[in-house]
Amino acid sequence: xxxxxxxxxxxxxxxxxxxxxxxxxxxxxxxxxxxxxxxxxxxxxxxxxxxxxxxxxxxxxxxxxxxxxxxxxxx
Ligand code: SF4
Numbered sequence: 001x002x003x004x005x006x007x008x009x010x011x012x013x014x015x016x017x018x019x020x021x022x023x024x025x026x027x028x029x030x031x032x033x034x035x036x037x038x039x040x041x042x043x044x045x046x047x048x049x050x051x052x053x054x055x056x057x058x059x060x061x062x063x064x065x066x067x068x069x070x071x072x073x074x075x
Contacts, residue, residue: 004036006045012059023060031059040065048072 007013013032015024031039039059044052047069057064 001034004032004039004042006036006042006050007032009050010041011055012041017056017058027059038062044068 004010004013010032011017012024013028031042036042040061041053041057041059043062043065044054044057052068052072054064054068057068
């Protein structure tokens with residue numbers, strides 16, 4: 001698995017988002033340095049671009065990412 005292409009500029013990876021549940025390290029391994037195609041932030045980034053990624057969207061919030069993408073399709 002390769003590092004995510006967004007790693008350098010990603011607020012989550014660079015600890016700009018709160019790690020309320022202490023899962024940050026696990027998410028980084030799973031998504032950022034694992035399979036970024038499963039990351040909610042990356043999904044929105046790929047389809048809609050970086051400005052469309054909400055500041056509070058965590059990598060595991062795939063359902064929310066799908067809602068964002070579905071809403072964008074309707075526009
Ligand atoms: S996998 Fe997601 S959270 Fe990690 S660097 Fe990429 S976009 Fe950011």
